Structures are given as structure tokens and as C-alpha cells.
Amino acid sequence: MIASIQAVAPHDVALSVRDLTVNLPQGMERTHAVKDISFDLKRGQILCIIGESGSGKSVTANAIMGLLPKVIRLSSGVIQLEGMNIVGMSPDKLRNLRGRVVSMIFQDPLSALNPLMTVGAQIDEVMAAHGFGTPQTCRNRAIELLTEVGLPDPELMYYQYPFRLSGGQRQRVMIAMALALEPTVLIADEPTTALDVTTQAQILQLIRDIQRRKGMSVMFITHDFGVVAEIADSVVVMEKGHVVEQGSAEQVLKSPKHPYTQRLIAAVPHLTGEDRPRPEAASNEPILKVEGLVKTYRGGSALFGAQRTVTAVNEVSFELAPGRTLGVVGESGSGKSSLGRLLIKLLDSDGGGILFEGCDIAKLSEAKFRPLRPRIQMIFQDPFASLNPRSTVGHIMTVGPLAHGMPYVQARDEARALLAHVGLDAGAFGRYPHEFSGGQRQRIGIARALMFKPKLLIADEAVSALDVSIQAQILQLLDQIQRETGVSMVFITHDLRVASQICDEIAVMQTGRIVERGPPSQIFLNPQAAYTRQLVAAIPGERPGNAGPVAANA
């Protein structure tokens, strides 16, 4: 083939990006999404592109797919795919390459499939779009693919609608779809970020297996160094639209050269397996004692038809001492968030007791509980959604204390002091939430909760939406606040690595029950329950007890 002789890239490179610059529309904080980036994806390898939010990694992927939004223009550079430069290629030719030569899977499997089409029809569509096969051969191939990605009962699965499938199963369908025409390059854009840790481990395993079996080249975008350690052959590190470092996985992970990479790797939370030192003179009287707490959700009609009940929290009991942190970890649907809401009485419990400073708040009416409410405060997951965009930070922070009778001048002064305390300048008082970054907003959320001088903080996935470097800072802040104020914390998270950083004790939840409870050293180094062992084993890039990530293919 003449094309391959003339190709710039050598034969062992499947995808080569040279000096790629993508401009952003005017008025954004940067002029470019990515600037002068170059890297090669070698044939039959997995290349991880890692960076924090806003680093330009997804824009790079979309540029290669020819899927950039219209307002974002690819201004210069070369993208060689199979020896062809796809920059400036006509939309029709690009379309012909998509799904056939290069495929893509996305972050959120719950929304990436059309809810009105069966799984089979959506896989058939790829083949039909590129004129491969008859309906009969398409169907056979689709079932073959569904078998290949390890879905149960492929014949039946072919006729299923996506809503019947779990997140992990849907991601398998996406992978089957991407593999339908045996593309040379597979682009995976954070394909495991939205999944539970055990599912994530399975999907990573699947991608690696298929890549090896087919000799496929995979460009894998992630923000998680743990995932990089599990799967990468080589790594590209991106920061604010620039490639700051690239090399083999071992080289980048073990001896990062660029300061940004070093910072990023240092910020990755690791399983410590070490217990936090016990504060001196800690009273042994628990501040919170939960006994046999039950919450049942009822669905369906009460009058007609079958009524469905789900026990979200099932006979949960634990104690929390003053100034200590209890981590509640579990996968989605384990009931950990319901538990958090029960503790702060955003939900009413169906049984059991919550003894807060010796008083059973579970049975209190809303009116009776109200004077106690300031003592228990919550820090929410999404720093973007949990602050009212129409209120100033000052208003957000003072509205609660004012309602509970604090004079305005005192509330304002305390709010300013707290803002300074959590690392924001006092000028933040008069500004609006949208003027702050995600990490800063979470600081505002924490300062808001502290306005009441609470005895107990419930943090529901408080750092999950943040980049690792910001995550580390917020964890540090929470730790500092606890040491200063002696507040107790219930720290709810799906991330065991984060939990191991900040918790004195960890409760592992599965389908509404606590299956194991103990100090981090027990949970991570010597787990008793089978489920805990499974969870710990699934953490990407970790071997318990090791200080750093270990290359998986070492």
C-alpha cells in the first residue's frame, strides 16, 4: 500500500499526534484547550493520558474522534491514524473511520446508551452504519460480542433494554459495541470513573484482556494514578493543556521528573493501614450511639399492584467517641448515604435508635429536634450544587445561625473568621459561589457547617467530586479542624483509600448492613469479612501495605 510507505509514523505506531493545538472560544479562562501536544500510541499498547479536570485530556480524545463541539476549533497539528492525517479530513471520511478504525467508550455508562433501543439493536447499528453484514450475520456477531465481553446469557441480553442492566453491564455493552468492527484504536474516556470499585476492577481486567487478545491499541484517559498503575504501558501527563511528562508507566510512576507529576503522585491517597493516634484525655462516653437502625423504602402503589420494599439500612449499630472519625464505606446501593441522612434526620428512620449525647433523636419530632439541629451538621458531595448560586457566601453562612437567634454582627464576624480559618480571604464573604473553584466551594461548605460549632459532622462523599491534589488539601483541613475543635465525624465515602487517610474506625456496608467494623489496620491489612477482602483487593494500583502504586505488569 502506497499510503503506508509514505506514512510519517513508523509501522509500530497506531496513532501519532504531533503539535496538536485546539483553541477555545474567546472569553474562556485559557485561549487553548490543548497546545502543541505530541505523543505516540504504539501498536498493541495501552497509553494512559492522565490529568486533572481542565487538563485537556478529553478534548484530545474528541479531537482524535473528530467529535469536537462546533465552537472549539482544531487550529494546527497532525493526527496520524493508520498512516492517514485526519486533521482537515471531510466530515464524511471521518464518519467512515469512527466505529470502524477508531472506537470510543465513555465515562457514564448509564447515559451513554439509548434508553429506547435494545442492546442488540445498538450493537447492530455500528455494523449497519458501515455496511457490514446482513441483519442475520449482524445479530450473530452481536451475540458473539456480548459473549466476549462476559455478559451473562448473551442471547437474552441481545433483546434487553439498557435500563435492565447494571452500570458495569452497560459498560460491557459499550465495549462490545466499540469492538464490533475490530478497530485499530480504542479510546476509553474515564470508562471506570463512574463505577464501583469492584466493578471497576472487572472492567479494567476486561479491557486489558481484550487488548492483549486482539493486539489492540488503547488510549485510556483517566485522572486516577491507581488505574494507571493497573493498566498502562506508557503514560502521558497533562496539565492545563500541555503535556508535561511522558514515558513508560514504570518510569513515570516510579521516578517522575516533572514537579507537577511529582505533586500529583504525592497527592494520590494510599492505603495507609496505619491507625490514627488516639487523642489524649479522650472521654470514653460516646457522643453518638446508633442501635439497630432500620430504614425501608417502599415503592409502587400501596393500593394496587405489588408493593416493592427495599431495606436500605438494616439493623445498623455503632458508637462514635468525641473527636473521632468513623468511616462508612461501601459501593453504590449499600445504604451508606441513607445512613448519613438518617443521622441528620433528613430521613425518618423506621426502627432503632440514634442516641446523640444520650438523647434518642430518632424518635424526636421535627419541632423537638430543631434546637439540636445546629449540633449535627452535614458537608455535601457536590460543591457546585450544594451552594445556592443566588446567595452570597456571607448569606449562605449566616442564614442558619440568624434563624437560630444569633445577632447579625456576631454572625458576620464569626463567618469572616471561619472563612479565613478554612483558607479563604475574608473578602469571600460578599462574593457569590460561582466565583470560586470546586475546592474553594468545598471549603465554604465546611465553613458553613462549622458556623454552628457542631459536635458532629456528617461528610457525605465530601471529597469525591474533587481532583486529587484538592482532595488531599480538603482532607488535611478536615483533620486540622477535628484536632482543633474536637468535633466527631462520620465520613461517608466509596473510596477506601480516602477513608484510610482520615478515619479512626471504618464500617464496611453491604446491602444495608455493616459487614465489618474496625480500625484501618484491621480493615486493610487483615480484613475479616469476605466482602471487605474483595473490596480491598479491587482498589486499583494498591497492594495492601505497600507505600506506593505498583506497576501491574511488573
Added chain:
Amino acid sequence: MRGFLLNRLLQSLVLLVIVSIIGFGILNLLPGGPLAQFGLDPGMTQQDIERLKGLLGLDRPIWIQYLDWAWRLVRGDWGHSFRDGAPVLDVIGSHLFATLLLMGSSTVIAISIGAWIGIRGATRRYSLFDYLATVGAMVALSVPTFWFGLVGIYVFSLKLGWLPAGNMSEIGDASILGYLHHLILPSIVLSLVHVAIWSRYMRTATLDAISQDFVKTARAKGLSERRILMKHVVGNALLPMITLAGMQLPSVLTGALVTETVFTWPGMGRLFLDSLGYSDYPVVMGLLMFSAILVLLGNLIADIVVAIVDPRIRLA
């Protein structure tokens, strides 16, 4: 699914009872009551009216009258017209076809043209077409239907002479073509405001569907833009429109009332106005109940259709 249907049916029944109580109450509160028209008749004495009241049972307490009326309604006896003594159901029945024809044809026009404008506006967002469609929709929404009707009659019937100015057919002409010829102007006039509503909703729903992740998946699969639009975008955008169609039914019905008056269309709308003029309470109540049933039925059907089309509801 069955539980859901039973639930909705029960809700509809409760609503019907409430509608009937309000309607019955208001009609009986009107000055003069059901026999007001006889008060103006010089041939009727006060005794005659009293005797008539007794005969019609109008001297009983109102709640007894209501229960009596409601019980008969349930058994299919909707009473008799004060005007000519014909059974109310027969009177409604003879006007039903004309109204359903008008409503049906204008709904078909509204949905097809409105959806087309909406989809085109969404795929060519901020284009000249989108801009004109937006302005056009605002005009159609703000100008009253009867005005469009009068302008339509003036232009197409009086000046151009292309279309008949009113009625459903010429006397002695029962051909389908004749009906269609008469149907064109009133159905277009009635549909105008609904084309506007549909195009706006459809535009929003299409924009919503286009921004979904599965559309990006479809692009990544290498599908043509046309197939992405037809197979992935429109299907998902139409889903909320089904519910909208059910909710628009009352508005189509009231629109039909105005349109029928303008075009002397022999339908339920005109019957309603005529009966009000004659204080023909049994027919007015009958029409009220009938349209309430029609509207509730329409919404129920919309719910069922959504449940059939959307696998998440059908199979859940």
C-alpha cells in the same frame, strides 16, 4: 403497570365527581335558575312556573337534585333537552362527529408541522429559520384564534373565493371532497396556536435529546447525522410530547369552541354556546361532563401510550 392504570382510572373518577359537583353548583347558582327563560314568557304565570318546577323536581334541595342527576347519569340517562325534549346524549352525539373531525385534523396538523419546525429549529439553532420560527410562534400565541378566523375568511373566502366561509358542507352535497374543502380553513385556524406550542416544546425536547450522552455514542459509532437524528434524537424527544398531546386536549377543545362559532361549524362548541343562550341546562351539563370525560380519557390514553413506547415503564 396494571396497578398504575387502576390508580390513574380511580384518580380520573374522583376528578369527574369534583367537576360534576362544581359544574352543577355553578349552573344552579346562576340568577334565575334553570327556568329563567320562562320568566320572560308572558304566557307563563308564576303558578305555571311553580308547577313546572315541581314536575321537573327543581323544588327539591340542591344536593338531592345533584344525586338524582348523577345517579341517572351513571345509568346512561343524561336527561332531556329543555329545547326540544330530545335525549341529551343524542343531541351531543349528533354534534360529536363534526367536533372530533375538526379537533383531529387540526391536531394532526399541529403535531406534524409543529414537530417539524421544532426539530429543524433545534438542529439549526440560532439560524434564520430558528429565529423566524420563534417570532412566528410568539405571534401565533399572542393573536386570538377568532381574529385569525376572521382574517382567514376575509382573505380566502371573500377576496380570493378559494374556500367556503363556514359550515361543514353545502346543502345536498355529502361528498368527502366537500367536507375536506370546508375543513381546510377552520382546522388550520384552530391548529395555528398549537403549531406554535408544539414547535416550542419540540425544540426544547430536541435540544435536550441532542445533548444526551447516547447521541455522542451514536456519533462515535460513525452513524450518519440523519440516522442519529431520526433514530436517536427524535424518538427520545417525542416521548415527553405524548404527555403534552394529552395535556393540550382541553385547549384544543376550547379552541374548537371559538373556531366553530366563527365558522358556524355544527359541532359541540356551537351547541354549547346555543344551549347556554337557551338556558338548556341538561345539555350544558351533559356537554360539560362529556368534555371532562374526553379530557381525562385523553390524558389516560397519553399515559398508556407513554408506558407502551417507553420500555423503562413498560417493563418495569
